[in-house]
Amino acid sequence: MLKTLPMKFRHFPLAALLALSLTACNSSPTAEQVPGAATAAAPAATPATAAKRLLFFGNSLTAGYGVEPEQAFPALVGDKIDSLKLGYEVVNAGLSGETTAGGRSRVGWILRQPVDVFVLELGGNDGLRGLPLSATRANLQGIIDTVRRRSPGAQIVLAGMQIPPNLGQAYATDFKALYQEIATKNKLVLIPFLLEGVGGDRALNQPDGIHPTPTGHRIVARTVWAVLQPLLK
Template sequence: MRSLIIVCIMALMFFSCGEEQRKKSDSERSAVEESLTAEDTKETSGIILFFGNSLTAGMGLEPDEAFPAIIQNKLDSLNLDYKVINAGLSGETTAGGKNRLSWVLKQDIEVFVLELGANDGLRGIPLEETRANLQEIIDFVRRKNPETKIILTGMQIPPNLGQDYTSGFKKIFPELAEKNDIYLIPFLLEDVAGVPELNQKDGIHPTADGQKILADNVWEVLKQAINQ
């Protein structure tokens, strides 16, 4: 695991709820809606939905540079008949994600990748509230389709709010994964957080090369889910 300094630098990534993000939220939402209603989505054998924040949305990059798009290219290269939907929304929290599930889950989803929680931690939202929201999202997905495979992406935060909060936050993800018997990506930003050349000029969001590493981190777990 990287040093505490690297994790602290990584934290800046999630303070991106400013005016630029708010302006982009509507376009991101429109892109998701367009993907959900696309004819090729209706005809494909399986849908993989990435449900997250600005990391998933690919903030500051072209849509085809975000890691969900890279995953789609990987699937296509392997002749695997899956359609990837990027349902990332910049600045999203677990509460916000919970409230928009009903319009995102318009079709049966084969794999649901849940990438939320870090914004909660950096805002000091009570740990039990974050945990409960994530659990509600998992429960909602399973009520919609019990056969959907769920992947939870782990995240870490800096110690600004104290060691107890920091360590408690980190534990949420593996504990939920074990409790619900779902897949876990231990740390989505592994090998990217705090590496200057893998982050954009603002020092906040991953570059296109950084997103490629995120895609690798995701693929290590996703390939297990689709091959099960």
């Protein structure tokens, strides 16, 4: 049984996120596996007392694949926010297996309620599958455009990602550069590399070599917090 989450931290039910993403992905399976789910459920309404909302939008790294929800970096950031009484409700809208195409399809539904800070963590699955960078770029731009239409005042934070050169050094280099290009074009706050100090370290990753362990998530949380903290004051 999953442990109870902090009062101001919400993790969208996997079934709800999975149901939303099914219409977006008609391609081959992603590099990440999504556990089966049954009935979709809409997220609970935002508590009236929540002054602001911080939303993490990503794939299994955000969702906390292989660890308890409270061990994933969004929850750890939420704990820090609560301890400092910053008045943000933290929402984890991560979905294992998500590509940028899937994220672009479901982001409008996720943003039925406005947000103040939107952390965008997508693209890793695109890169692992060798999808065209032009499509990844267009999908990320589409997500950013949707956030700005739905929540014009939101601060958008883009989490950069890197991939091993399995598909060629040129592809890996261009993939890494894509995040800086998008951040510069849209004047976004950039986390240069979400998995800084974690990616490639066997001791900090689960046996698949992709998803952080609880210790790895703590390091990721510190990386994210260093960027987010100035935005939340």
